[in-house]
Amino acid sequence: MTQTRRSIHLAERPKGKPTDANFRLEEHPLADPGDGEVAIRVIWLSLDPYMRGRMDAGPSYADPVPVDGVMTGQTVGEVIASNADGFAAGDIVTGATGWVSHAVMDAKELRKLDPSLAPVQSALGVLGMPGMTAWTGLTDIMEQREGETIAISAATGAVGSVAGQIAKARGCRVIGIAGGPEKCAFATDTLGFDACIDHHAMTDGKAMAEALAKAAPDGIDGYFENVGGKTLAGIIPNMAEGGRIAVCGMVAWYSGDNLSEGLPLPVLWRTILTRRLRVRGFIVMDHYDRFDAFVSDVAPLVRSGKLHYREDVTDGLENAPAAFMDMLTGGNFGKALVRVGPDA
């Protein structure tokens, strides 16, 4: 094909926080699609915290990106040439193309989107993996019940904002934890949470525990864990007896910093025992058999405008590394996306 394929590669593994030196932009001619394949022009790239884990070599639930390999990632794009039944130029699709401007993919690895149902990039956010993560964590992992007090960290982010709004729609009292007064005002005024604690204003886990004790005097029944760090240290002493924690992520610790902010293990373990807590980790990809149930529950809330979602858009594939590094330390306000090309 005549198109040039731009791609962002893992140039070297990060030591601690990622830096520009860990990424490299390359340009190559785009291959022609073979049998059963389609060529795609990428429109939207999703930036997600899990990508930090894929940059490391250690064992995890998924293989690491090899050094010099294309950074892994989910995109939405337009089919520009098709050699596959059921796909035609102009179709809008989503799939794991990686951080690229164009891709040739096996059509079996793609899902077609209906652009008349919702903005296509919502397939990377509220109606995609992050939304599914929020719904699964609350519904199947935490097993949240009406009337409970639920705390959610990274409360204005892609996962947290959806989790909190679903919990509100189900009659819970929701306490968000977010970074900065602007994000906290958004959590209460726009997302409808009952309270929000600014973790930047908390010196340590003790200060966080005191603020949470005021916001949840009867204790926290369910905690949707996204961050770890001093937030988790403040949550644990406030968990109500029989409370449940859905362990979704721990972004404060992904680059190996903030490690001293955790609770001592004996304190954590004793609290789990004496308060009869249930702590359960989950990886959303194990739960995709529930995707239709998620969509039928959440899509009506999105369509009716009851569920708000905010996007943080960076223009240009070449700016993806900077936006990604920014997201890992709270620079994003809403679902982190890169606009790689113009809308269809």
Ligand SMILES: NC(=O)c1ccc[n+]([C@@H]2O[C@H](COP(=O)([O-])OP(=O)(O)OC[C@H]3O[C@@H](n4cnc5c(N)ncnc54)[C@H](OP(=O)(O)O)[C@@H]3O)[C@@H](O)[C@H]2O)c1
């Ligand atoms: N288990 C799964 O299958 C699964 C699937 C998807 C996502 N996740 C996890 O869910 C979490 C949220 O992901 P997301 O896509 O919705 O990202 P996000 O919340 O949109 O972005 C990450 C947010 O983390 C917060 N953060 C960063 N450093 C922090 C720190 N030191 N202390 C407290 N908060 C910090 C920042 O928000 P503030 O500015 O508000 O602090 C930042 O905006 C991540 O841990 C991610 O790995 C897990």
